[in-house]
Amino acid sequence: MFDFFKKKKNDATLFYHTDVHCHILPGVDHGSASVSDSLEMLRAELDMGVNRVILTSHTTAETFENTPETLSAAFTLLKQAVADAGLDIELHLSSEYRIDEYWNKLYAAGRVLPMPGNYILLENSFTQELIEIDQLLFDLQCKGFHPILAHPERYHYYYDRRERYGRLHANGVSFQLNILSLAGYFGSGAREIALWLIKNNLVDMLGSDMHNLQHAEIIKDYIASRDWKKISSKIQGRIVNDMVR
Template sequence: MIDIHCHILPGIDDGAQNLYDSLDMAKQAVSQGIDTIIATPHHMNGRYENRKADIMEKVQELNKRLTEEQIDLTILPGQENRIFGEILEGYEKGEIQTLADSSYVFIEFPTGHVPHYAETLLYDLQVKGLMPIIVHPERNSELMQNPDRLYEMVNSGTATQITAASLTGAFGKKIKKFGEQLIEANLTHFLASDAHNVKNRAFKMEEAVEEVEKKYGTDMLYFFTENAELLVNGQNIYREVPQPIKQKKLFGLF
């Protein structure tokens, strides 16, 4: 299994604080059936800046240590970009690290809102040949209240990734319910851990996979796992026709 969103690189954001934390996370990942992780440290979120060259160096160092420790896990480079207006300029300057050196790039919205320029930026990224993936939209309060906005983004070509812990209920019932609605409306394309440690922000992938298979069947599970493989291989992902989420379905959330 491939985990496309994880804060496993040591000492560069609010994920693993040191190499020992990284190794603990690696062991937990392997125990959950994960053999490949895309390391996605925060970038430009107001607290952390992690540029491509630094990420590449950290990935090489961690892979070397994993080999020495005989932990059967491969780390690939990535980046979790908080949305900012100059992201294309950053890409041109070689500061933006795409996921596994593919054309896919993570875009994170602030928790409480979606910037007014988001749709324009997502379009501009696609024109440039990049494929934006909105991370954890199920945890964004504006999208919960106005899911039509996410529908329009997905309908215009943007992909999304939901968090395993959201589906297990670790972030609460409202977020779990909205995550399920995104799956049912074909508004998400990836399932990933967004793990930061082995305790309060652990992988939860094994639990989430069981939840998906139980609730939606093996086809949906295959959809998520295959899309992660296609991303790593730089290929086009599977998509189903997105559907709007009817507002009446959300009334129970608030």
């Protein structure tokens, strides 16, 4: 991770109050492993000024073949724990859907869990762009969904064909950038592309993509940095996290 922009940790908070991408729901993917971990992660969200969290656990073929039922069961458990702990935070249930054969099955059966406002968070393949992605994104919009592409800065096959970002965005796909990418957590390539997307007005939402408390601490340190202050001042007017309702 980059160190040149770090300064002494403080109580800096984000300029928005809704996290649209995180893995805080317990026991359903490689994010939070327990309810107690989830509560600590939610406390970290509150510390950063976030009081509304959309829980987007992975739904992926073979690895995390979640269903509305498995996610809802974990959601009910977490909501009760949040109430018992007295945390003043609003929770919503959705998922981060990898576009694969399992997604195709769920989507065809009408068994997906969109965010409030019918937004739906989609993760592209990390190896190559899917041939049918344009048709899928068009079909989703025809059916009243608002597709969000999760962390576009992490898809290496776009790095040498950046015009593809512009076409996807122009076709009605919202882009959700990871704050962890700006902090250098995913390497210099992802950070470079994240900055390029910001410069070209292609970022609509920010997400923590938080899987654990280590991620939370990295984000807390980063949003106390001069680098974040400079970047956030440029993008506040474009970020629509709080409009996902």
